[in-house]
Amino acid sequence: MEKSFFKKLIQQRMLVLMSVPFVIWLFIFKYLPLWGWTIAFQKYKPALSFSQQKWVGFEHFKFLFTDERFLRVLRNTLAMSGINLVLGFVTAITLALLLNEIRLVAFKRLVQTVSYLPHFISWVVAAGIIQTTLANDGIINEILVATGIIHKGQEILFLGIPHYFWSIFGASSVWKEVGWNTIVYLAAMTAIDPSQYEAADMDGAGRFRKMWNVTLPGIKPVIVVLLIMNIGNLMESGFEPQYLLGNGMNVDFSENIDIFVLKYGIEQSNYSLSIAAGMFKTVVSLILLTAANTIAKKTGEARLY
Amino acid sequence: MKHASFGDKVFEVCNYTFLALLMVVTLYPFLNTLAYSLNAGLDSLKGGIHLWPREFSIQNYKFVFREATILHATMISVFRTVIGTAVTVFCSAMVAYTISRQEYVLRKFITIAFILTMYFYGGLIPVFLLMRDLHLVGSFWVYIFPGVIGVFNLIVIRSFIEGLPESIMESGRIDGAGDFRTFWNIVLPLCLPVLATVALFTAVYQWNSWFDVFLYNSSDINLSTLQYELMKILQNSNASSATMESGFSNSGAAASMVTPLSIRATMTIVASVPMIIVYPFLQKYFVKGMTVGGVKG
Numbered sequence: 001m002e003k004s005f006f007k008k009l010i011q012q013r014m015l016v017l018m019s020v021p022f023v024i025w026l027f028i029f030k031y032l033p034l035w036g037w038t039i040a041f042q043k044y045k046p047a048l049s050f051s052q053q054k055w056v057g058f059e060h061f062k063f064l065f066t067d068e069r070f071l072r073v074l075r076n077t078l079a080m081s082g083i084n085l086v087l088g089f090v091t092a093i094t095l096a097l098l099l100n101e102i103r104l105v106a107f108k109r110l111v112q113t114v115s116y117l118p119h120f121i122s123w124v125v126a127a128g129i130i131q132t133t134l135a136n137d138g139i140i141n142e143i144l145v146a147t148g149i150i151h152k153g154q155e156i157l158f159l160g161i162p163h164y165f166w167s168i169f170g171a172s173s174v175w176k177e178v179g180w181n182t183i184v185y186l187a188a189m190t191a192i193d194p195s196q197y198e199a200a201d202m203d204g205a206g207r208f209r210k211m212w213n214v215t216l217p218g219i220k221p222v223i224v225v226l227l228i229m230n231i232g233n234l235m236e237s238g239f240e241p242q243y244l245l246g247n248g249m250n251v252d253f254s255e256n257i258d259i260f261v262l263k264y265g266i267e268q269s270n271y272s273l274s275i276a277a278g279m280f281k282t283v284v285s286l287i288l289l290t291a292a293n294t295i296a297k298k299t300g301e302a303r304l305y
Numbered sequence: 306m307k308h309a310s311f312g313d314k315v316f317e318v319c320n321y322t323f324l325a326l327l328m329v330v331t332l333y334p335f336l337n338t339l340a341y342s343l344n345a346g347l348d349s350l351k352g353g354i355h356l357w358p359r360e361f362s363i364q365n366y367k368f369v370f371r372e373a374t375i376l377h378a379t380m381i382s383v384f385r386t387v388i389g390t391a392v393t394v395f396c397s398a399m400v401a402y403t404i405s406r407q408e409y410v411l412r413k414f415i416t417i418a419f420i421l422t423m424y425f426y427g428g429l430i431p432v433f434l435l436m437r438d439l440h441l442v443g444s445f446w447v448y449i450f451p452g453v454i455g456v457f458n459l460i461v462i463r464s465f466i467e468g469l470p471e472s473i474m475e476s477g478r479i480d481g482a483g484d485f486r487t488f489w490n491i492v493l494p495l496c497l498p499v500l501a502t503v504a505l506f507t508a509v510y511q512w513n514s515w516f517d518v519f520l521y522n523s524s525d526i527n528l529s530t531l532q533y534e535l536m537k538i539l540q541n542s543n544a545s546s547a548t549m550e551s552g553f554s555n556s557g558a559a560a561s562m563v564t565p566l567s568i569r570a571t572m573t574i575v576a577s578v579p580m581i582i583v584y585p586f587l588q589k590y591f592v593k594g595m596t597v598g599g600v601k602g
Binding site: 005008009012014015016017018019020022023025026027028029030031032033034035036037039095098099101102107110111112113114115116117118120121122123124125127128129131132133137139175179183184187206207208239240244258261262265266271274275278279282285286289290 | 312313316317320321323324327328330331332333334335337338352355396399400402403404406408409410411415418419422423424425426427428429430431432433434435439450451453454483484485488509512513514515516520532535536539540569573576577580581584585588592595596
């Protein structure tokens with residue numbers, strides 16, 4: 001057995017040569033950093049060697065869960081990813097349904113191409129555009145003044161009002177990704193058997209009935225899989241939009257775990273606490289993802305990789 | 306029946322109107338930024354520019370492209386996009402080929418080793434410490450090495466190769482071609498549609514990155530990228546134009562023609578135009594790639 005394995009390995013040396021260097025790369029860049037997790041259990045001092053570090057057990061984790069700031073950051077993370085999840089799903093499915101009803105192929109193509117555009121710009125560019133749009137002299141305030149909802153001189157400083165941040169984040173994410181997220185649903189819709197629509201026509205079903213009773217059930221498997229996958233990503237609320245749109249005024253609502261990790265780690269060089277927070281996030285994500293994968297397999301709808 | 310068709314018509318009109326509005330909401334911010342970038346700097350300060358420049362001028366673009374810092378940053382952006390994309394596409398395709406070979410003894414091990422990494426992430430600081438220990442901090446290669454292979458790319462390409470007819474690869478081997486030759490001469494050309502998708506995604510990622518510049522190379526202006534320069538401008542957007550002028554090395558005469566507002570708009574356009582121009586041409590491919598890789602129904 002052993003022998004034949006090595007024999008095969010030598011026989012397949014070209015395949016080995018083509019892949020093993022990248023396995024080594026994988027271990028260095030993806031697995032080796034896990035070693036850094038030990039720092040979360042130490043009172044880490046950069047000048048000391050590994051054996052000289054003082055071990056403190058779960059002290060940093062205990063601190064996190066009594067720290068008001070971390071609890072607020074955790075709340076923001078869950079709130080923003082929750083908003084993203086619900087809003088992202090509802091808007092993408094709605095847009096896909098509406099696009100699916102368009103018979104004018106050229107118009108449909110145009111809307112699709114335009115709606116993909118914001119996906120291809122960076123969050124830096126997007127944040128700049130959002131700041132301009134929401135500024136005191138931005139288009140939103142201009143419209144509000146023109147329609148008489150607010151008076152001139154009462155312009156709203158949207159990014160300066162803390163409890164507006166989640167809505168701004170949700171709306172920005174939808175604006176950027178809604179078109180992109182329709183791709184999977186639209187592909188699933190084209191796979192629906194046309195005879196189902198014909199049968200519905202025979203029964204005298206109108207447009208809405210067909211959307212509700214044929215199209216939506218037709219894409220249900222895709223919706224279920226994506227929903228499960230996204231629940232696995234509940235700890236991932238993003239980093240760039242919060243970092244770029246966040247400011248001193250809205251920090252209580254914009255700061256999430258990723259920003260907490262960055263601020264403690266890079267700006268304050270408190271590696272131990274930063275790694276403990278990041279580790280907590282990864283472990284929770286791992287549990288969620290594993291659970292999601294198990295559920296996906298059980299439902300038998302499809303497999304995640 | 307007649308009533309239903311009236312309802313259909315109302316729906317039709319509403320639907321077209323809504324989707325047209327959606328396009329306006331998507332495009333307006335870009336057109337507005339474009340208008341500002343093509344408007345004379347001082348005039349822009351009066352505000353009230355919407356879709357069309359009021360006082361047309363290409364002064365802003367002239368200023369931006371004369372600025373040594375920005376030119377250099379653009380060059381680095383182009384380099385990391387081109388090199389990063391080429392490296393990622395080639396390496397991902399090669400590994401994907403090896404794990405598509407059913408007879409390969411390490412196939413299972415390699416596949417699992419890669420897929421497992423989707424479930425955890427070492428974290429910001431551990432990765433930072435690793436990059437420092439590998440002497441990648443303060444180096445251009447920190448933009449390339451960490452992203453050599455993406456698991457998503459690997460799986461999409463593997464699925465595609467597995468969908469190719471086995472007979473084509475067999476014919477290669479009968480001709481005595483080794484695995485690399487089979488990969489290079491036969492598999493790679495057949496994979497062009499999926500490679501176009503992977504290349505687009507990688508290029509977009511590379512072109513749009515700023516965080517790795519901020520994290521690893523923020524102290525070295527020679528390794529700065531366009532997105533990072535734009536990010537710095539945006540974060541200082543409340544700063545006075547004086548800071549802006551001192552930030553750039555150009556003479557005061559040129560600087561007085563432009564304002565932070567118009568430079569910001571111009572940089573935004575320069576930073577987003579390359580990807581905006583490319584993606585419509587590859588739409589056919591990435592729509593397919595997304596559906597192959599996203600969900601296996």
